[in-house]
Amino acid sequence: MTASADPARPRTGAAVAALSLGTLLNPLNSSMIAVALVPLQHDFGVGVTAVTWVITSFYLASAAGQPLMGRLGDRFGPRRLFLFGMVVVALACALTPFAGSFAAVCAGRVALAIGTATAFPSAIAMLRPLAASSKVGTPRLLGRIQIANTSGAAIGPVLGGALITFLGWQSIFWVNVPLAALAFVGAWLFAPKDAERARTPLRQTLAESDIPGILLFVATLTSLLIFLLDLEPQPLWWLLPVFVAAGALFVWRELRTPHPFLDLRLLAANRRLMLVYLSFAIFNVVYYSAFFGLPQFLQTHGGYSAGVAGLLMFPLAAVTIVITPLAARAIESIGLRPTLVTGAIALVVGAGLLAVAAFTTAPWAVLLLTAALGIPYCVVSIGMNQALYSSARPEDAGVAAGIFQTSRYVGAIVATTVLGLLFSGGTTSGNWLAAVGVATALAVVHLALLVFVRPRSRGAAEGAAA
Known part of the structure; x- marks a missing residue:
């Protein structure tokens, strides 16, 4: 040195x-x-x-x-x-x-x-x-x-x-x-x-930022979400053609512009990368369904205060902090694919165990549930990050990482929408079981998708990440 x-x-x-x-x-x-x-x-x-x-x-x-x-x-x-x-x-x-x-x-x-x-x-x-x-x-x-x-x-x-x-x-x-x-x-x-940069006209900066694409993306998601969340008492049917039109214009725009907000051509050319995004989005639907749904259920059905509900989620944090370094080592020792599959199996188990809360919200039960959820969260999160780098070409790494983050947020949005629909009739045990059923089914789909995600060898993945 x-x-x-x-x-x-x-x-x-x-x-x-x-x-x-x-x-x-x-x-x-x-x-x-x-x-x-x-x-x-x-x-x-x-x-x-x-x-x-x-x-x-x-x-x-x-x-x-x-x-x-x-x-x-x-x-x-x-x-x-x-x-x-x-x-x-x-x-x-x-x-x-x-x-x-x-x-x-x-x-x-x-x-x-x-x-x-x-x-x-x-x-x-x-x-x-x-x-x-x-x-x-x-x-x-x-x-x-x-x-x-x-x-x-x-x-x-x-x-x-x-x-x-x-x-x-x-x-x-x-x-x-x-x-x-x-x-x-x-x-x-x-x-x-920051290194010195050449001055660029604001007009060029805005053009290369694909502001129309961003607005169409937001319009597509927002129109769909408003329609789903306002089904009662009377659906806003006029939002469906708005959703279809905005979505079609978004795809048309992203395929034509040289600087797309979401590079759909990159996804079409890299099937493995598209599967990574899809499986990661589904994982986040499962995770955030529990992450946002369980505290609401504990407060409205279990009678816990916000502070106690937060404390009951503590094992999620503790397990995550402990398991995250171990998950990183597991990727290095046994490989990415076995680690991801193990995390996906744990996700199915953790999602299914959430049904226990419908029958008892005793502190010991909730602590075990949140601890079980922490294991797949950190294992799959780190594994999917590595799968991203192993599936994307080095020259596409920046764009690929941006779309990866977007897939996380889309998954979280879907989760909150599903919870809003299921809990609209009250945060009851029956509605919680319905939410758990949806989450468990998607966890099974996530596990099945990982069968088709074929990252490169560990050495190649590390080289791509570096």
């Missing part, structure tokens, strides 16, 4: 810590809200179906924002974009608690999603110069960020439950202000400065 590399090590560690903190904010806020749904219903007088929009709006903005922010980072510099995103997060979370309507809360969640969407693509873009300056491998730095993301999503209900119990639902916004400030200061001081 050279003398010049020594001082770079602590600086790299501080930079990665700041970037990890920034990327943690998106999964943390996507999970903290799980225990806030019932308090929001009470404070704003909205129903179970309507309250799901506080989740759906966040994921719609995230799904559209992640690929777009990656391109803006390439254009303006990842460090600048990361810092800008942390400012947006701090402002949105400082103001949203004073919202006077549920619609304003959803608007604050959209702003929060846009701000946090800058973090992950910016952090990934800054890993290469950090690795070069510190002589630390890029996969190791990437692993630290992935662990932060996984842990952040898992610990969200515990933190959210404690905050809501003592400070109210507003506190799950306020807690982001100091976190975003720390990430901003750390990135400002330690992250690598």
